[in-house]
Amino acid sequence: MPMIPITCTINGETVEATVSTRDTLADLLRDTLGLTATHVGCEHGVCGACTILFDGRTARACLVLAAQADGAEIETLEGATASGRIAALQKAFHDHAALQCGFCTPGMLLAAAEFLEDHPAPSRAEIREALSGNLCRCTGYQAIVDAVAAVAKGTEP
Numbered sequence: 127m128p129m130i131p132i133t134c135t136i137n138g139e140t141v142e143a144t145v146s147t148r149d150t151l152a153d154l155l156r157d158t159l160g161l162t163a164t165h166v167g168c169e170h171g172v173c174g175a176c177t178i179l180f181d182g183r184t185a186r187a188c189l190v191l192a193a194q195a196d197g198a199e200i201e202t203l204e205g206a207t208a209s210g211r212i213a214a215l216q217k218a219f220h221d222h223a224a225l226q227c228g229f230c231t232p233g234m235l236l237a238a239a240e241f242l243e244d245h246p247a248p249s250r251a252e253i254r255e256a257l258s259g260n261l262c263r264c265t266g267y268q269a270i271v272d273a274v275a276a277v278a279k280g281t282e283p
Contacts, residue, residue, distance in 0.1 A: 132196040136161070137205025145192035152176045152187035154195070155202060163203035163232040167261075174260030177233030178202050184240050203232035212239050218273035226264035234260045238274045248278055
């Protein structure tokens with residue numbers, strides 16, 4: 127299997143790695159770097175559990191080859207948590223019981239954070255639409271929408 131050297135920035139730190147031409151970004155993050163908040167669910171880009179920020183925009187880490195990350199800036203939930211970027215969303219998810227098993231939560235938080243940056247005063251319908259690419263089998267979405275709406279309204283610190 128051909129191997130390719132890459133250099134990228136992950137959660138603010140320069141990372142140099144040698145990856146297989148078949149490795150996904152999810153493989154690099156989870157298996158090589160131990161950043162396990164990037165969950166792998168469907169491996170087809172459908173469920174959103176592997177959502178990360180790739181050059182500032184959400185992307186499915188299961189659909190991006192690790193070699194494509196060369197020169198890119200990647201942020202995972204671990205990085206967004208450490209920076210405090212999603213602190214209000216994390217608190218709102220806790221306060222509104224917007225998580226149960228937690229499998230979808232990392233992707234849901236990153237998708238919600240990106241959405242709120244672009245839409246500071248969304249309607250509930252807009253929140254639902256924005257998060258529709260992140261599947262949750264446990265919550266029924268009501269509490270998740272409540273949590274995101276609370277952050278948008280500024281009722282979460």
